[in-house]
Structures are given as structure tokens and as C-alpha cells.
Amino acid sequence: MIEMKVGIIGGSDGLGKTLIYFLRDDFDVIISARDHKKGRKIANELGIEYIESNTQLAEMCDVVIVSVPIHFTPDVIREVAPFMRKESLMVDVTSVKEIPSQTMKESLPDDIEYLPTHPIFGPRTTELDNQVIVLTPDKKGKWFNKVYNYLDNKNMRIIETTAKKHDYMMSIVQVLTHFSFISTASAMEKLKVDIGETEDFESPIYNLMIDMIARIVAQNPYLTYYIQSMNNNGPQIRNTFAEAVNELRDVINNGNEDKFVDLAIKATKNMGDISGALGRSDKAINSLNHEHSLLNQSIGKEIGLKHIYSRKIHVGILERVDKNTAILKNGNKTKKLVVANIEVLSDSELYDWKVKNLNKKTESISCVFPIRVDKHVILDTIINLDNIIDAKITDVYQGPQIKKEDVSLTFEVTGLYKDSIENAKSLLTGFGGIIR
Amino acid sequence: MIEMKVGIIGGSDGLGKTLIYFLRDDFDVIISARDHKKGRKIANELGIEYIESNTQLAEMCDVVIVSVPIHFTPDVIREVAPFMRKESLMVDVTSVKEIPSQTMKESLPDDIEYLPTHPIFGPRTTELDNQVIVLTPDKKGKWFNKVYNYLDNKNMRIIETTAKKHDYMMSIVQVLTHFSFISTASAMEKLKVDIGETEDFESPIYNLMIDMIARIVAQNPYLTYYIQSMNNNGPQIRNTFAEAVNELRDVINNGNEDKFVDLAIKATKNMGDISGALGRSDKAINSLNHEHSLLNQSIGKEIGLKHIYSRKIHVGILERVDKNTAILKNGNKTKKLVVANIEVLSDSELYDWKVKNLNKKTESISCVFPIRVDKHVILDTIINLDNIIDAKITDVYQGPQIKKEDVSLTFEVTGLYKDSIENAKSLLTGFGGIIR
Structure with missing residues (x-):
């Protein structure tokens, strides 16, 4: 823990909340939020401090991270700028960079450093390792290297560029693609298309396209709007796209094949x-x-299905499956699962689950062998049997109870099922051992 | 083989050529094509007849399948219609249905049946099982049931609908989605976007979007054009899309947040x-x-990589891997593979490959055990050892050369490596067997 106080404005939700998990082990973290009740609850749960006032937070912190919705960011920057401590650092984490960067430049005193950043990962991320973060410093002061090294030590992929370049790139990566997808969805709505019906005429590529359009369109529409409106290149992107659309429409509607191909x-x-x-x-x-x-191949067989979001695992006999649903039977219980949200466990994943979750059987087996046997070979062979989880040698006996050229080995064998232990016994007697 | 002659006009390429494989076992197949040299070559290779003239083909056949590019289809239908045999059947396989259906209706005499179809699968398909075909009959004559039952017996998924409904569905599935993707690609080109550079600012969903856009755009531009222009709903779809685009652009450019959200x-x-x-x-x-x-986890380890198109398998030590390339080392040979085109083999797939492709070692092992052993248990245990491919018992000996309470078992063991056989020997002696 470095003796440093990091404040997160907007720490009760989204990325701000995610940042708490990443920072609380390394720093003294304090958050503020619009909804005090919620903010206080989160702070309590995660063992950090809460403060109602953004400006008071600024007065207390070495680093202030502004993590509020994109359209509030400039106002929040201006609100807290006068209260920042001498030689402190302000960081923003918005997905556009020119506007926040310009706002920080204009509103912060000269002795306060600022670093515009864009962490390109969602709030559900649990590991910084290999995640991308874009830094768009105007000037690099003493804080820049500290932050850079910190991120580098976390094994993040750091892209350093200008705010202008970043926003241009994001205007393609986000503004153009989102705009085109939303337009397609909107056209489908205007055309009164029943998506479910079109899927019968499916090609798999079409279905994946529809899924991706649905994914983008279903985002919070305010976020979608501000991704469009807060990017300085937005108008140019949308105008160029509309130009391309109108041009292609005219070319095709007028039957201008050569121009289209061109x-x-x-x-x-x-x-x-x-x-x-x-x-x-x-x-x-x-x-x-x-x-x-x-x-489809697993119908009637035992199968393990993992929910892709909750990670919960369901095991049972697969009774039925169609395009959307899988019916799993476990004893008398029947479970209906949505195919889109489940993954089929591999054999080894299913085995691991059983080892963790089923009641295991353990039994001691004493067995007489000629003294020349290699007990480690026998032990390894038992361990490698199907559904045997563990085995160890608990006794090696030579003495009056058995012949002098023999040895009695006692194995403690743990298996998934009663049958697994019986298999171990068959192995031992099959190789000539005599169970006592 | 039903005594029926089926002619395919346009049999040298694309779907027409694919149909030969599906039909030649059941029918007497003859094809024609624009490129006679090519058509004759294909016919020779596939053991069917070739004829230069479409109209002569029609005169000979019970069923004529028109499988020429979409924009030639109406002309070819009109060309051969007067030459069709009495009570024969004409089928087209184009991806629009209203225009060919109307053309067949107008140009064919009343005693000739026609069936507009759209097989929704590509020329690379090798199995009809579970593939979708759309039938849009205007009238169902004696031929309709024959065709339906034939397709049903092949276990195809048959959708029966009207030409109008089909074309409307395809105007969404193909015309709208293609048009939106091509517009996006065209806008990127107008904006002078370097796609490679945007991928650094990657989110995986963006990259998959770009890949799907590239996939659609890279199709034969003439095919893409005719999919747009030959669908009667094309103008309505493109106009509605352009409307949606222009509306959304104006809404966002004018800062009308509420309207956008709506x-x-x-x-x-x-x-x-x-x-x-x-x-x-x-x-x-x-x-x-x-x-x-x-x-990434396999660097320095043995790995099997399968080319997703050629299905060729490369096995070796994975030396290096980056976003685009994997370097595989096998002895002195180094192989560079494109990551996008390879799949990693599972452990069991890699094992199967080795069993098929490596030089196997076989050895006979004779081993003395007490007579009470179960030779099948011993054999099964050998077979289950790693890298043992097969084992069998070739001799069971009791007699003067060994003690009377013992038995000598001879196993013929086949393994991937010399070491695998040695492991089998260690197993036998480890359990007290004495190798002779």
C-alpha cells in the first residue's frame, strides 16, 4: 500500500465502481457519487471511504479520477478544479478525449497535472492483465511516469497517442459502426420486419449479424447518444456515412452496375x-x-452446462434441445436452460465439477502381492483408473500373517462412485493380488 | 437410379456444379454451360453427359434445372421454354423468386410444370442433410410431390412459401444487411480510414464487426449488385434505410437527444x-x-494446427505466436501459419493424428504371472496406458518351462514411441510379472 489517497468521483456505478476493486489494495480509496445512499452502501461493502461532496473529495486526494457519465464530465471537471490539492493529479476515464482534455487544460491551475485516459474495457472486467488503456497526455509531468509504470506493472497494454488521434480512431470504432447498426435496426422497425420470422430463412452469418446489431442497439440509449454527440468527429462521420448510403442507393436504384462495382x-x-x-x-x-x-449429439447422455454469465453449472441427462432451449433432467428435477446463455462443459471440466460437487467414496483395500512388485507402479495405475480421484498407500506389511515372499499393501482409494472402488479391486486381483 | 433424365443449365460452376454431386447417384444427369471446354471437362470428371445447346438439353430431359447467374435467368428460361418436353418440369435455383417465377409462368406452355426454389446453402456444401431449401410453387402438379418427397428423404429442411414472401424475407436477410455493410465499408474508404490502425484500439466486438463487413464486401461485386437489383423490394429497402440514416443523422447533428432515445x-x-x-x-x-x-499457453509445447479450409494438419513445437502468425517448428523445418485460418487441435484430435501419421512401434512381451491373474484386466490396463495404440494377447503358455502355479502371457503391444512400450513393461514387472 503506497501512502496515497485516490478519489473516484462517480464510484457507485459502472467503470468507477470497477476501479475500486483494482485500486483498493494499492491505495487509500475514497469515492463520491450522485446517489449518496447507494454510494455509501458500495463504500461500506468494499471497505473504503465515502464522502458526499466532490469538492471536499478533491481537497483530500493526491489523485482524483473523474468517472461520471460522458456528458457530465466537463461540468464535474470545472466544479472540482479549484479545489484540487497543490501538485495533485486529475484523471478522466471517458471514451472521448478531446473535450475532457481541453476542459482540464482550461480549468486546472498550472501546478496541477492532468491525464486524459480511456480504459477500453467494460465494467464486467475482473482482470487488468492484457487489457487496453489509451493515454493522451498533453504534457508529461512527474505523475505521468508514475501512472505509466503502475499500469505497466499490471501488465496492461498501453497505447499513448493524442486526444485528437484517439477521438478519430474511436469515431470509426464506435461512432461509425454504432451509427450504421442503429440505422439498420431503425430501418427494420420502419419496414415492420418480424426478426423471428427472418431467422427461419437463416444463414448462420445473417444470424450472427442480427445478434451483433441487437447487441449494439440494446445498449443504454443515452450512452449510445453521447458516444455519437460528444465526439468532435461525429458530424463528419455521420455525414460521410449518409453520403455513402445515398450514393449507393442512387447508383443501384438507377441500375448503374459499373459504378456500383467500381x-x-x-x-x-x-x-x-x-x-x-x-x-x-x-x-x-x-x-x-x-x-x-x-x-444434439448429447441427447440422452449426461452433460454439464455452464451459464456464461453467472458461471453456474448444471449437470444432468440432456432430455431435449431445440434452437432456443435445452431441457436437463437430474433425478426428478427438470431444468430448462436458454441455449444462448450456456456453454457445454468438456469431459475434463465435467469431471472436475463432479470431483468438487459429488459425494465421494473412500475405502481401504489391503492386498497381498509378491514382494518384488513396485508399489508406486500399482498406486499410479489405480490413480489413473476412470473416476478414481485419489489413492495413497497407508500401510506396507511383511510378517507372520502372510507368506514370507509376499507383502501386503494397503491402499486408501477415493472414487466418485462405489463402482470406481470396485474397479480398483478388480485391477488388483486381475494382476494376481489377493485381497485380505 | 430412377429412370429419369435431369438437365442442369449452368452445370460447370457454382451451385449448378454442386448439384451434379447430389443428383448423379439418383438420376441420369446432363449439363450445359457457356464455356463448353470447361463444361465438357467437368462432365468428364464427374462421369455425366455434356451438351452444348441449352435447347437440345431441354428436348432430352424430364427435369430442367436453370442454374445460371441471377441476371441471365429470365433470358435462359425464355430461351428453353419452347423446347421443354411435354409434362416435364422446370426448376430454377436463384436467390430471388418473383422474377423467375413470373417468367416461367409466362413463357411455359400449360402442360409443363415449374417450381421456383431457393437452396439456401453455398457451393461448398457437401451434405444436403439439414440444409434449408425454400419452395415457392404457384401451382402444385404431379411433380411437386415428387420433388418434395425427394428433398424430404434427403432430410432437408423445406420451407414452403410464396415468391413474394420469400423475396420480402430475403430483402431483409440479404438486401438490407449487405447494403448497410457495403455503405459502412464505402464510408470508411471515403474517410481514408486505415483499418489496421483502428484494430489497435480494439474491442473484440469491433473486430468481429469489421471481419463481417469485410466478408460481405469481398464477395463478387456483380453477385452483390444483382442481389440488390433483382429483388423487387430492393428500392423500398434501400430507400427506407437511407431515410433511417438521414433521420438519425439529423436528430443527432441537431442535438435532439429525446428524439434519438425514442x-x-x-x-x-x-x-x-x-x-x-x-x-x-x-x-x-x-x-x-x-x-x-x-x-499463447502452448508456446514451447507440441501442438496440432488444422487449416480450416484445406483441413491439412501441421504438428510441431509452437515457437512463436502473434496476432496474425504462428510459427511451428518440426525438427529443422519451420512453418509459418496464418492464425485466422487455423484451428488448434484438441488433445484427442492430436493423438488421433499421431496414431495415423507417425511410425508406430510393435513389440512382443512375454511375462510370467501367477495362474490366478485375469488376463483381460492386464490387457485392458496396458491398452489404457498413454500412447499405447493397441495390444493383444498372442500366447498363453503353461508347461515345463515355467512353474506349475504360473502362466506365461505374451502380449503384442503397439505404441507411438519406444518409451510407450517400455512403460508397458514397467507396468507388468511393477505388478510382479517376470518378463522372460
Whole structure:
């Protein structure tokens, strides 16, 4: 723990809350939030401090992280700027960088450092390892290296660039793709399309497209709006997209085949590595198909299904499966699971689950062998039997109760089922051992 | 083989060529093609007949399948219609149905049946089982049931609907989604975006989006064009999409947050099963990430990599891997593989490959045990050892050469490596057997 106080404004939700988990082991963390009741609850649960006032938080901290919704960020920066401690650091974590960067530059005194950042990971992330963070410093003061080294030690992938470049990149990565997807969804709504019905005419690639459109459209619409509106390049991106759409529409509606082919070829050239794109998207589709056939092949068999979000595992006999649902039977209990949200466990994952969750049987087996046997070979062979979890040698006996050229070995064998132990006994007698 | 002659116009390429494989075992197949040299070559290779003239083909056949590019289909239908045999059947396999259906209706005499179809699978398909085919009959004559039963016996998923409904569905599944993707790619080109550079600011969902856009854009631009232009609903779809785009652009550019949220919520509601979409797309992304970490964990280890298209398998020590390339070392040979095009073999797939491809070692082992042993238990235990491929008992000896309470068992053991056989010997002696 470095003796440093880090304040998170907006610590009760989203990324701000996630940051608490990452920072509380290394620093003295304090948060503020709009909803005091919620903020206090989170702080209590996570063993950190809570304070109602953003400005009082600023007065107490060496580092202030502004993690409020994107459209409040400039106001919050301006609110706390005058209260920042001498030689302290302000960091923002918004997904646009030009506006917050400019606001910090204008509102902070010269002796206070600021670092605009964009952590490119969602609130559900639990490991910093290998995650991407973009830093867009205007100036690098004493704080910059500290932050850089800290992130580097966490094994994060650090991209250093300008706010302008960052926002341009994000205007493609987020603004353009979201805009195009939302437009498609909106057109479908205007056309009164029944998505469920179109899926019958399915090609797997179409279904994955629809899933991705649904995914983007279903985000919080305010967040979606501000991703569009807070990026300085937004108007240029949307205007260019609308231009491309109107141009292609006119070209096709007017039957101008040559012009269309010309535009398509130009666009294709610009896409770069087409064969990689085919390979990766084929693999994504194959993985979905593969799981589907795995399920179909497992009907009537024992199977383990893991919920992809809760990680909860259900084990039972797969009774039925269709496009959307899987019915699992365990004794008298029947469980209905949504196929989209489950993963099929591999044999070894299912085995591990059983070892952890089933009642294990343990038994001691004493067995007489010629003295020349290698007890480690016997022990290893028992351990390698199916459904044997563990085995150890608890006694090696030579003496009056058995012949002098023999030895009695006692194994303590733990197995998943009663039958697994019986298999171990069959192994021992099968090789000529005599069970006492 | 039913005594029936089936002609395929356009049999040298694409779906027409694929159909030969499916039909030649059941029928007497003849094809025609624009490129006679190519058509004759294909016919020779596949053991069927070739004829230069479409109209002569029609005169000879009970069933004529028109499988030419979508924009030639109406002309070819009109060309051969007058030459069709009495009571014969004409089938088309184009991805739009209204135009071919109307053309067949108008140009064929009353005593000739026609069936517009759309097989929704690509030319690379090798199994009809579980594939989707759409039938849009105007009238069902004697041929309809024959075709239906034939497809049903092949276990195909048959959708029966009208040409109008089909084309409307495909106008969403193909026309809208393609148009939106091509527009996005075209906008990227106009914006002079370097796709490679944006991928550094990657979220996995963005990369999969880009891959899917690239996939659609990279299709034959003429095919893409005709999918747009030959669908009667095309103009309505493109106009509605352009409307949605222009509306959303104006709403956002004018800062009309409430209106945007309103549109987004309406579009989201229409998308249907959002949680399924999230689950499936998360799984698609996870599968790509999973493979990436599998590769990273395998550096320095033996690994099997299968090319996803050629199915060729490369085995070796994984020397290095980055986002795009994997370097495999096998003895002195180094092989560079494109990550997008390979799949990592599972342990059991790698084992199967070795069993098929490596030089196996076989050895006979004679071993003396007490007569009470169970030779099947011993044999099974040998077979279950790692890298043992097969074992059998070739001799069971009792007699003057060994003690009378003993038996000599001879096992013929086949293993992947010399060491695997040695392990089998250690097992036998470890359990007290004496190797002769």
C-alpha cells in the first residue's frame, strides 16, 4: 500500500465502481457519487471511504479520477478544479478525449497535472492483465511516469497517442459502426420486419449479424447518444456515412452496375486483410454450429452446462434441445436452460465439477502381492483408473500373517462412485493380488 | 437410379456444379454451360453427359434445372421454354423468386410444370442433410410431390412459401444487411480510414464487426449488385434505410437527444430476443479469445494446427505466436501459419493424428504371472496406458518351462514411441510379472 489517497468521483456505478476493486489494495480509496445512499452502501461493502461532496473529495486526494457519465464530465471537471490539492493529479476515464482534455487544460491551475485516459474495457472486467488503456497526455509531468509504470506493472497494454488521434480512431470504432447498426435496426422497425420470422430463412452469418446489431442497439440509449454527440468527429462521420448510403442507393436504384462495382472494389481494397476476416468470422460461426451439434449429439447422455454469465453449472441427462432451449433432467428435477446463455462443459471440466460437487467414496483395500512388485507402479495405475480421484498407500506389511515372499499393501482409494472402488479391486486381483 | 433424365443449365460452376454431386447417384444427369471446354471437362470428371445447346438439353430431359447467374435467368428460361418436353418440369435455383417465377409462368406452355426454389446453402456444401431449401410453387402438379418427397428423404429442411414472401424475407436477410455493410465499408474508404490502425484500439466486438463487413464486401461485386437489383423490394429497402440514416443523422447533428432515445428504444423493441443475441455474440467472441489464449499457453509445447479450409494438419513445437502468425517448428523445418485460418487441435484430435501419421512401434512381451491373474484386466490396463495404440494377447503358455502355479502371457503391444512400450513393461514387472 503506497501512502496515497485516490478519489473516484462517480464510484457507485459502472467503470468507477470497477476501479475500486483494482485500486483498493494499492491505495487509500475514497469515492463520491450522485446517489449518496447507494454510494455509501458500495463504500461500506468494499471497505473504503465515502464522502458526499466532490469538492471536499478533491481537497483530500493526491489523485482524483473523474468517472461520471460522458456528458457530465466537463461540468464535474470545472466544479472540482479549484479545489484540487497543490501538485495533485486529475484523471478522466471517458471514451472521448478531446473535450475532457481541453476542459482540464482550461480549468486546472498550472501546478496541477492532468491525464486524459480511456480504459477500453467494460465494467464486467475482473482482470487488468492484457487489457487496453489509451493515454493522451498533453504534457508529461512527474505523475505521468508514475501512472505509466503502475499500469505497466499490471501488465496492461498501453497505447499513448493524442486526444485528437484517439477521438478519430474511436469515431470509426464506435461512432461509425454504432451509427450504421442503429440505422439498420431503425430501418427494420420502419419496414415492420418480424426478426423471428427472418431467422427461419437463416444463414448462420445473417444470424450472427442480427445478434451483433441487437447487441449494439440494446445498449443504454443515452450512452449510445453521447458516444455519437460528444465526439468532435461525429458530424463528419455521420455525414460521410449518409453520403455513402445515398450514393449507393442512387447508383443501384438507377441500375448503374459499373459504378456500383467500381465503388465496391474500392471499398473492398480499403478493408485490408480479407482472408483473415473470412477465417475469423468462419471460426466464430463454426464455434456456434459446433456447440449446436455437440448438444444434439448429447441427447440422452449426461452433460454439464455452464451459464456464461453467472458461471453456474448444471449437470444432468440432456432430455431435449431445440434452437432456443435445452431441457436437463437430474433425478426428478427438470431444468430448462436458454441455449444462448450456456456453454457445454468438456469431459475434463465435467469431471472436475463432479470431483468438487459429488459425494465421494473412500475405502481401504489391503492386498497381498509378491514382494518384488513396485508399489508406486500399482498406486499410479489405480490413480489413473476412470473416476478414481485419489489413492495413497497407508500401510506396507511383511510378517507372520502372510507368506514370507509376499507383502501386503494397503491402499486408501477415493472414487466418485462405489463402482470406481470396485474397479480398483478388480485391477488388483486381475494382476494376481489377493485381497485380505 | 430412377429412370429419369435431369438437365442442369449452368452445370460447370457454382451451385449448378454442386448439384451434379447430389443428383448423379439418383438420376441420369446432363449439363450445359457457356464455356463448353470447361463444361465438357467437368462432365468428364464427374462421369455425366455434356451438351452444348441449352435447347437440345431441354428436348432430352424430364427435369430442367436453370442454374445460371441471377441476371441471365429470365433470358435462359425464355430461351428453353419452347423446347421443354411435354409434362416435364422446370426448376430454377436463384436467390430471388418473383422474377423467375413470373417468367416461367409466362413463357411455359400449360402442360409443363415449374417450381421456383431457393437452396439456401453455398457451393461448398457437401451434405444436403439439414440444409434449408425454400419452395415457392404457384401451382402444385404431379411433380411437386415428387420433388418434395425427394428433398424430404434427403432430410432437408423445406420451407414452403410464396415468391413474394420469400423475396420480402430475403430483402431483409440479404438486401438490407449487405447494403448497410457495403455503405459502412464505402464510408470508411471515403474517410481514408486505415483499418489496421483502428484494430489497435480494439474491442473484440469491433473486430468481429469489421471481419463481417469485410466478408460481405469481398464477395463478387456483380453477385452483390444483382442481389440488390433483382429483388423487387430492393428500392423500398434501400430507400427506407437511407431515410433511417438521414433521420438519425439529423436528430443527432441537431442535438435532439429525446428524439434519438425514442428512435433507439423503438428499434430495440423490434429486435426481439436481446438476451439471446448477447449470449450468442458473446460466445462467438469468447471462442476467438479462447483460441488466442490456447495458442499463447502452448508456446514451447507440441501442438496440432488444422487449416480450416484445406483441413491439412501441421504438428510441431509452437515457437512463436502473434496476432496474425504462428510459427511451428518440426525438427529443422519451420512453418509459418496464418492464425485466422487455423484451428488448434484438441488433445484427442492430436493423438488421433499421431496414431495415423507417425511410425508406430510393435513389440512382443512375454511375462510370467501367477495362474490366478485375469488376463483381460492386464490387457485392458496396458491398452489404457498413454500412447499405447493397441495390444493383444498372442500366447498363453503353461508347461515345463515355467512353474506349475504360473502362466506365461505374451502380449503384442503397439505404441507411438519406444518409451510407450517400455512403460508397458514397467507396468507388468511393477505388478510382479517376470518378463522372460
